[in-house]
Amino acid sequence: MSLVQAILIGCVCALTQLEGDWLGECKLREPVITGFLVGLIMGDVAKGLFIGGSLQLMWMGATNIGPTANLDIGSGGTIGAAVALMTGSDLEVAVAFALPVAVIMQMLNIMKMTAFSALMHSADAAIDQGNEKKLIGIHFLCGFFTFLIYFSFTFIVLYVGSGVIDAIVAGIPEWAQNGLSAVAVALPAMGFALLLNILWDVKLIPYFIIGFALAAYLGVDMVGVCAISVAIALIIYEIKVNQLKSAPVVEKVEDEWEDD
Template sequence: MHVTLIQAILIAGVVALSNLDGNFFGEMKFREPIVTGFLVGLILGDVKLGLLIGAQLQIIWMGATGIGPTAQLDIGAGGTIGTAVAILTGKGAEVAITFGLPVAVIMQFLNTFLMTSYSVLMHRVDKLIDDLKEKQMIFIHIICGMITASMYAVLTFIVIYFGNRK
C-alpha cells in the first residue's frame, strides 16, 4: 500500500498532536497507542487494524514508565509510526513493535536534546519573571512547544512519505 501526500501529512499531524499532549493540552491521552492507532487506522482506511495494533502496543507500553529522572519512551511517536508502518506493509503488530520501539527511543532522545537546547532561554525567562512580563513568557513557552511539535511532524512526514517509496 502506498501512502498519499495527504495521508502522510495527517499522520505527521497525529505525531505532533501526541507531542502536544501533556505539554499544552494537559493529560488528554492523545499519545496513547490505542488512540494514535485508531487515528492512523482512520487515516489509512483500516480502523479495525489500527485499533488492533494500537491495543497491542498499548499493552506492551503499559509497563514502560519513567521512574525518577529517567526518560520515558515517546509512545506517541513510536505508536503512531509503528502502527502506520504495520498497516502500510500489511504486517501485524510484530512490525509495529519492531519499528515503534526504536522510534520511541530515538524521539525521546530528540525531545531531550530539544528541551536541553531550550534551557538557554531560561535566563531570559527568569528576567521576564522578575519584570512581571507574563505575555512574553507565554510566547517563549508556545514557540518552544511549536518548534518541538513541528520537528516531530517533519521527521514523521519524511519517514512515512519517503520511506514508503520504491
C-alpha cells in the same frame, strides 16, 4: 502513502508531544488512541485499533522513575501503526518499528529539552520584569518548534522514506519475522508484569484469581472480565459508603482552660 495521509499522521505524532503542555493530560499519546487515529486516516480502523491496543499492552507498565528516561510511546505507537498499515503487515512489523522509534524519539526529546533550557534565562527575566506577553511568547514558541520537529520527522519517514520502509519490510528474513512474532506475543505479558510490579498488593490477590478463573476456565473474554470488574468495584464502593454512613459520629470535645 498519499501526501494527505502523511501530513495527517505527521500532525497526530506532533500533537502527542503537546500533551501535558498545550493540550493537558488528554491521553492522546497512548498507542490505542494513536492506533485508532492512524487507522482512521489509513482507512482500516479495526487493524489500527488492534495494533494500537497491542502496543498499549506492551507499554502499559513502562514508567518514568527518577532519572530513568521513559520511552516516547506517542511517536513509537504512531509510526509503528502507520508502517504496519502502509505495508499491509501484521503486529510484528509494528513492534519492529515502534520500539526503536520510541527510543530514538526519546533521545530527540532530551536534546530538544536541553536546547529549550537556553530560553529559561529569558523566561526568568520576563517573570522578574512582569512581562507576561514575553513569557507567553516563549511558551508558544517552544510548542511551535516541538510540533514542527516531530511533524517533519514523521512526514519524512512515512512519505519520503516510504520506498525504503517497503524495502526493509520486504527484506526481513523469515526467521526474523518468526522471532518478532514471538516477541509481539511476549511483550504484552511483560507489560502487565511491569504494571503489576508497581501496583501489586496482597489485597489484590483475590481479584487477580477471579479474573484469571473467568478467562481461563469459563471462557469469558476481556470485555466480559472488564464488565464484571466494574460491577465488583461498584459493589465494594457501595459497601464502603454504607459503612461510612453507619459509622458513629465522634464529636470533638474542646478542652476548656480556666485561669486559677
